Amino acid sequence: MPRTPYSLALVAALTAAGPLLAQDEPAPDTLPATDAAPDAEAADPATETDTDIGADTGDAGAPAEGDEVPAEVAAARAPQPQPEVGADWPFWGGDTDATRYTPLDQITPQNVSQLERVFEYHTGDLPEGTAEGTYSPEVTPLKIGDDLLMCSAMNILISVDAATGDENWRFDPGVPNEAIPYGATCRGVAVWTDPEAAEDEPCATRVIQGTLDAKIVAVDIADGSPCESFGENGTVDLWQDIGERVPGWYAVTAPPVVVRGVVVTGAQVKDGQAEDSPSGVIRGFDARTGELAWAWDLAAPEENRNGPPEGEVYTRGTPNMWTTATADEELGYVYLPMGNSAVDYYGSNRSEAENEFATSLVALDATTGEEVWHFQTVINDVWDYDLGSQATLLDWQGTPAILLPSKQGDIYILDRATGEPLTPVGELTDLPQGEIEPDYISETQPYSEWHTLRMEPLEPKDAWGATPLDQLWCRIQFHRANYQGYFTPPSSDAPWIQYPGYNGGSDWGSVAVDTERGIIVANYNDIPNYNRLVPREEVEGVPIYEQDERGTGPEGAADPQVGAPYGINVNAGWRNPVTGMPCVAPPYGGIRAIDLETGETVWDRPLGTARRNGPFGIPSYLPLNIGTPNNGGSVVTAGGLIFIAAATDNLFRAIDIETGETLWSDVLPAGGQANPIAYEVNGRQYVLVTAMGHHFMETPVGDSVIAYALPE
Amino acid sequence: MVAHSTTTVPRHRNWAVTILGWVCVLLGLLLLAGGVWLIVLGGSWYYALAGIGLIATGLLLTRQHMAAVWVYLVTWLGTVAWAWWEVGDDWWMQVPRLLAPTLILILVLLCLPALYRRGR
Numbered sequence: 001m002p003r004t005p006y007s008l009a010l011v012a013a014l015t016a017a018g019p020l021l022a023q024d025e026p027a028p029d030t031l032p033a034t035d036a037a038p039d040a041e042a043a044d045p046a047t048e049t050d051t052d053i054g055a056d057t058g059d060a061g062a063p064a065e066g067d068e069v070p071a072e073v074a075a076a077r078a079p080q081p082q083p084e085v086g087a088d089w090p091f092w093g094g095d096t097d098a099t100r101y102t103p104l105d106q107i108t109p110q111n112v113s114q115l116e117r118v119f120e121y122h123t124g125d126l127p128e129g130t131a132e133g134t135y136s137p138e139v140t141p142l143k144i145g146d147d148l149l150m151c152s153a154m155n156i157l158i159s160v161d162a163a164t165g166d167e168n169w170r171f172d173p174g175v176p177n178e179a180i181p182y183g184a185t186c187r188g189v190a191v192w193t194d195p196e197a198a199e200d201e202p203c204a205t206r207v208i209q210g211t212l213d214a215k216i217v218a219v220d221i222a223d224g225s226p227c228e229s230f231g232e233n234g235t236v237d238l239w240q241d242i243g244e245r246v247p248g249w250y251a252v253t254a255p256p257v258v259v260r261g262v263v264v265t266g267a268q269v270k271d272g273q274a275e276d277s278p279s280g281v282i283r284g285f286d287a288r289t290g291e292l293a294w295a296w297d298l299a300a301p302e303e304n305r306n307g308p309p310e311g312e313v314y315t316r317g318t319p320n321m322w323t324t325a326t327a328d329e330e331l332g333y334v335y336l337p338m339g340n341s342a343v344d345y346y347g348s349n350r351s352e353a354e355n356e357f358a359t360s361l362v363a364l365d366a367t368t369g370e371e372v373w374h375f376q377t378v379i380n381d382v383w384d385y386d387l388g389s390q391a392t393l394l395d396w397q398g399t400p401a402i403l404l405p406s407k408q409g410d411i412y413i414l415d416r417a418t419g420e421p422l423t424p425v426g427e428l429t430d431l432p433q434g435e436i437e438p439d440y441i442s443e444t445q446p447y448s449e450w451h452t453l454r455m456e457p458l459e460p461k462d463a464w465g466a467t468p469l470d471q472l473w474c475r476i477q478f479h480r481a482n483y484q485g486y487f488t489p490p491s492s493d494a495p496w497i498q499y500p501g502y503n504g505g506s507d508w509g510s511v512a513v514d515t516e517r518g519i520i521v522a523n524y525n526d527i528p529n530y531n532r533l534v535p536r537e538e539v540e541g542v543p544i545y546e547q548d549e550r551g552t553g554p555e556g557a558a559d560p561q562v563g564a565p566y567g568i569n570v571n572a573g574w575r576n577p578v579t580g581m582p583c584v585a586p587p588y589g590g591i592r593a594i595d596l597e598t599g600e601t602v603w604d605r606p607l608g609t610a611r612r613n614g615p616f617g618i619p620s621y622l623p624l625n626i627g628t629p630n631n632g633g634s635v636v637t638a639g640g641l642i643f644i645a646a647a648t649d650n651l652f653r654a655i656d657i658e659t660g661e662t663l664w665s666d667v668l669p670a671g672g673q674a675n676p677i678a679y680e681v682n683g684r685q686y687v688l689v690t691a692m693g694h695h696f697m698e699t700p701v702g703d704s705v706i707a708y709a710l711p712e
Numbered sequence: 713m714v715a716h717s718t719t720t721v722p723r724h725r726n727w728a729v730t731i732l733g734w735v736c737v738l739l740g741l742l743l744l745a746g747g748v749w750l751i752v753l754g755g756s757w758y759y760a761l762a763g764i765g766l767i768a769t770g771l772l773l774t775r776q777h778m779a780a781v782w783v784y785l786v787t788w789l790g791t792v793a794w795a796w797w798e799v800g801d802d803w804w805m806q807v808p809r810l811l812a813p814t815l816i817l818i819l820v821l822l823c824l825p826a827l828y829r830r831g832r
Contacts, residue, residue, distance in 0.1 A: 460755055461798045464808055469739065471808035472746045472759045479753035585804040626804075 077260045077367040079329050080195050087680040089143040091327075092188040092255045093510070094635065094677070097393035098326050100512035102678040105639040106685035107710060112641060112654045112664045114710055118686065119165030120669075121705040125152035127184070129177060135701045136183035136673065137692035138253075138508070138632065143679035144191055144205075149221065150705070151186035153692065155211040157219055163681040165707065169224035171217075173235070179213035181251040181270050183695055186212070187324065187508065187674075188255035190263070191221060192287045203227035208287070210252025210265050214238040216285060231290030238267060241295075242278045243313040246545045250278040254508070257327040257334060259366035261287045262294075264334045266321030269342050271384065272559025272568055273543040275349055277342035279313065280320030284334075284369055294369025298362075299353040305369055317342050317563075318351075319358040323508050324390040326402070327366070331417065334366040335402055339386030345490050345533060346564035347382050348437045359385055361404050363419060373419030377406045379442035382490050384502040389510035396422055396596075403513065405506035408486075409453030409524060411594070423450035423599065434482075434489030436533060436566070441489045450599040453505050453524040453592065457485040458497065464585040466615050470576050474583035477574075481530065492533040492566055501529035501572060509633030509646060509675055518596040519657060521634050521642050523607055525589045526627075527582065530574035534558070539567035572696075573629065579615045587627020589647065591634070593660060603660035608647025612699075625662075631697050633675040635687070643687050645672025648697050652676070652689050652706075668706065671699020684709050725776060726826040732819055733773030733780070739816075740766030758794050762787060762813075773823065776830045784820045788813055 085095035086103050094100045107115065127135045131154070141150035141160075147168060148160040155175045159168040189209045197204035205221040215237055218230040226234025238252065239245050249270050256265040262284040269278050281304070284293040297304040299315035308314055319338045326335040340358045341350050350358075360376040378385045389405040393416065396403075400416040413423045426449040433441040463478050465471035482488060483497040490496055504525045511522040541558040560567045574583045582588060587606035595602055606627025613628060614620035630646035637643070642655040645668060652672050653665035668691035676689040686709045693701035740763045747760030765787030772780030795809035 461805070464805070467808055467812040468759065468762065469742055469746070469812075472743065472750065475755055475759075476746060476750050476753060479750065479755045585802075585807075587804075 077262070077332070079260060079332070082329055083144070083193075088145070089141075089677040089679045090191065091142070092140055092190070092257075092324055092675075093326070093390055093392070096327065096329060097515075098324075098390050098510070099392055099394065099515055099636075100510070100633060100675065101514050101516075101636045101638075103638045104678050104680055104685045105637065106680075107637065107641060107654075107687065108639040109641060109656045109658075109663055111710055115654070115664055115666075115687075115708045116711060117666070118163075118707045118709045120707075121160050121165040121167070123150075123152045123156065123158060123692075123703040123705065125154055125156055126703050127153075127701060131177045131180060131184055133695055134180045134182075134184050135692065136185050136694040136696060137690065138185050138187045138674050138694070139690050139692065140188045140675040140677060141688065141690070141705065142189060142191055143677060143688075144221070146681065147221070148688070148705070149189055149191060149207050150690075151189050151209050152703070153184040153186060155186050155209060155217070157189065157207055157209060157217065157224060159207075159221070159224060160705065162679060162686070162707075163684075165705070171219050171224040171226070173211055173215065173217050175211050175213050176247065178247040179211075179251060181212065181248045181253070181268055183253075184212065185253040187253060190256050190258050192258040192261075192263070194288055203229065206230070206287075208256055208258070208263055210238070210254070210256050210267070212251045212253070213247065214242075214250050214252055214267060216252075216256065216263060216265065216290065218287075218290065229289060230287075231285075236285055236290045238265070238283070241308050241313050242281075243316065244545070249273065249544050253322060254324040257325045258287050259284075259327040259329060259334045260332050262366050263287045264325055264327070264336075264364075264366060266325070266336065268322035269320045270544055271342065271344055272561055273342060273545070274560070275317045275341075275343050275563030277317045279315050280318040280339070280341075281314040282321060282336055282364065282369075284366060296364055296369045296371065298357045298371075299351055301369075301371065315353075318354055322386070323388050324510075326391045326393060328393060328416065331400075332365060332367050333363045333372060333416070335391050336362040336364065337387030337389060337391060337404070338362055339388075340381045340384060343561045343564050344384040345382050345531070345568045346437065346561060346566055347380050348440045349563060350380075355380055359387055361387060361391060361402070361414070361419075363416075375404070375412070375414055375419045375421070377404070377408070377410065377412070377446065379445055380440055382437075382441065383487070383498055386502075388504065388507040390508070392511065392513050394513055394515060394596075403511070403520070405453075405511050405522060407502060407505040407507065408447075408500055409505035410448035411451045411453070411506075411511075411520070411522070411599075412448050413450065423448065425449065428487065431487050432484045432489055434491055436490055436492060445487055451520075451594055451601075453522055453526075454486070454500055455526055458483065458499055458528060458584065462584050464583060465576065465581060466579065470579055470581070473578075474574075474576060477530065477583060490531065490533050490566075490568075492535060495530055495532040495571075497528050497574065498531055499528035500525070501527050501574075502570075503527060503572070503629065503631070507631060509631060512634045512636040512642070513596065514636045514657060515596075516638060517657065519602060519636075520594040520596055521591065521636050521657065522594060523589065523591040523630055523634060523644060523646055525629050525631075527572075527588050527629060528574045528584060530571040530583070532569045533566035534569050536565055536567065541567060580617050581615050589627050589630040591642070591644065591655070591660070593657065605660045607644070609649045609651065611649050611651075613648065617698075629697060631673040631694060635676045635678050637678055637687075639685075643676045643678070643689070645674065645676065645689050645691070647672075648699050650691070650699060652691075652708075654687075666708070668702075669700075669704050670702025671697060673697050673699060684712065726823075726830070729776055729823045729826050730774050732823065733770045733775075736766050736770030736773060736784075736816065738770075740764070740768075740770055758791075762791060765790070766816075769820065773820070776827060778827045778830075781820055781824060781827065784817065788817045
């Protein structure tokens with residue numbers, strides 16, 4: 001892995017920034033507006049379809065038990081009218097349900113071959129100095145009215161004309177390079193319209209993002225000017241009540257969601273640093289004022305609901321949510337795909353609360369911040385199996401449901417109101433517990449009996465290479481490692497093989513659901529990791545708060561895990577250090593169509609050609625569809641097409657949803673590790689993808705936003 | 713095993729054959745060393761055996777001996793049989809098993825004219 005040489009300039013910058021960063025913004029002296037409703041019950045689903053803004057508190061999301069709820073708070077917490085997907089792409093996941101399905105049908109399998117580029121817009125945000133080697137923008141724009149709304153890798157908010165690619169405005173919040181956590185990523189933004197504001201009022205409709213330096217920024221959709229009524233001049237500081245500011249340790253990379261006028265966000269806490277890490281607290285802020293509406297600190301939900309007491313911080317080291325939540329305006333819930341605790345590969349020091357909520361989908365009442373239900377996908381996770389995918393709302397056989405894909409590839413469908421599984425969940429038993437912490441490692445784990453993207457366990461003969469020699473090397477590594485199949489526990493005497501690896505299964509790109517045809521489209525990775533717990537005395541890496549220079553290796557490569565008796569060394573993708581090739585055969589990733597009724601596979605194929613891959617990092621230029629690692633999801637159109645980039649071959653392609661056949665593709669100028677979108681302007685359908693590259697996926701960096709349409 | 717070949721003095725040594733011979737010896741030694749390690753770890757015996765076949769082929773080639781071709785043919789056929797037994801028609805899995813050994817087979821066969829002249 002390339003290690004960016006660190007310049008003295010950054011040290012100087014850090015030193016200079018220190019005093020500035022140390023000046024915490026004053027704590028808000030007024031308590032949050034929701035102060036009055038801490039005892040509110042979970043919303044009653046039966047009453048939540050009422051969109052009457054002036055509804056009394058009994059019909060609003062938070063029926064308070066005797067507490068006085070200010071009228072404007074109640075109004076802000078009632079369901080609000082939601083924009084529809086079609087001409088627009090108003091949410092990161094497309095529609096309110098995050099299906100990534102568009103009703104547009106102008107582009108079809110018959111005419112897709114005529115698709116041509118309409119414009120290529122450049123954001124101009126390319127890595128400079130210490131940001132070199134860290135860019136993984138992953139951005140998906142929204143399309144609202146005539147405009148595309150997006151953020152760049154370093155959180156520059158940009159509005160672009162959706163038909164021409166001309167820039168309307170930009171707003172640069174000035175995120176410094178040292179704020180980059182694992183990668184410079186901004187997957188997208190949220191847009192919220194204040195139902196009470198006059199249309200021409202400033203910030204009546206606002207673009208909201210979370211930044212790498214852990215701020216929420218709100219600007220006017222019309223001209224990009226900061227919303228003065230929101231926080232401090234359009235900014236809310238998320239470092240508030242988190243603890244010592246260490247740039248890059250605590251960062252937002254996912255778009256926030258807005259539920260009933262509450263902006264909900266978590267943050268990425270850099271993995272593997274220390275058990276004493278920033279809290280994984282989830283916070284809701286009033287979308288109008290930026291005031292804290294509630295906090296959900298899973299280890300102190302009651303005590304810290306309105307923020308921790310003076311001089312204290314949210315519970316440290318708790319599981320965080322780095323990916324995108326799903327808003328349920330109707331029930332007033334927000335569904336949080338939670339990750340693991342900050343130290344991923346050792347669990348004995350975790351609290352009961354951490355064990356309870358880690359790697360779970362958690363439903364909160366977004367009006368009060370109270371937990372409604374949670375569904376755990378891994379018991380006592382020591383594999384970094386964070387939930388990475390955004391969950392999708394759908395109606396499943398008559399029940400309002402939520403579909404959850406996991407990094408292990410399992411797909412669960414749960415009752416949205418209760419969290420009860422609607423599809424069968426099995427239990428793996430008699431799992432190996434290893435020697436490191438046998439009392440902590442669970443003997444049992446849940447799995448989806450309905451559908452999984454996971455493949456069969458590895459065998460010695462799966463060792464691979466270009467020649468018998470490198471294959472032999474991998475085969476020796478296989479026999480040297482501990483491997484007892486799925487959920488092999490971590491070990492230190494010898495490495496262990498983790499399969500599937502932490503990249504999925506399904507990752508942040510999530511799945512698309514064609515609700516008309518009843519088909520789930522899931523792209524996935526199929527790659528093991530080769531890991532070893534490193535005894536404390538051998539650990540060379542230092543935690544981020546002691547670093548004066550920042551590594552750029554892949555996640556988990558030599559992380560210190562301070563507080564645990566072991567650091568962690570991850571060989572992501574189990575690659576041969578000489579050839580750079582994985583120790584297992586392709587395909588490394590695929591795309592699959594799944595029947596939503598039965599859970600059966602309709603078709604399944606490798607995703608990604610060999611054109612950019614080969615031994616020693618030399619592009620082979622082979623058009624073979626080998627199936628490469630991929631990151632980023634798909635969009636599914638009513639026209640019967642799946643549009644997806646994601647793979648490391650830099651191709652953007654259209655796939656026939658009925659057959660899985662690639663019908664069209666275009667070579668992108670950089671890696672397309674981002675979810676595409678579809679929209680319409682003046683009756684013309686566009687599909688759009690950003691090509692900005694990805695450091696971990698080793699695709700070239702760029703700054704392009706490219707729109708395609710049929711010839712006029 | 714190559715004693716009789718020393719009874720005739722080579723008219724002229726073919727350097728390409730000799731170089732291929734030493735390359736085979738080197739690759740064979742690597743395969744044998746790694747293969748023995750794999751056997752100790754409880755893994756497949758194929759690599760060590762293939763290493764021995766390759767070393768024998770290489771030594772015979774350096775002596776410009778026709779038996780090299782026969783020894784390698786046996787090694788290669790054994791490789792194909794083992795590869796088919798292990799992974800069948802999974803062609804991605806066959807890449808490391810068959811590609812390089814077959815390339816070496818072609819190179820060894822290309823030595824035939826030189827070895828034939830030498831053997832007359």
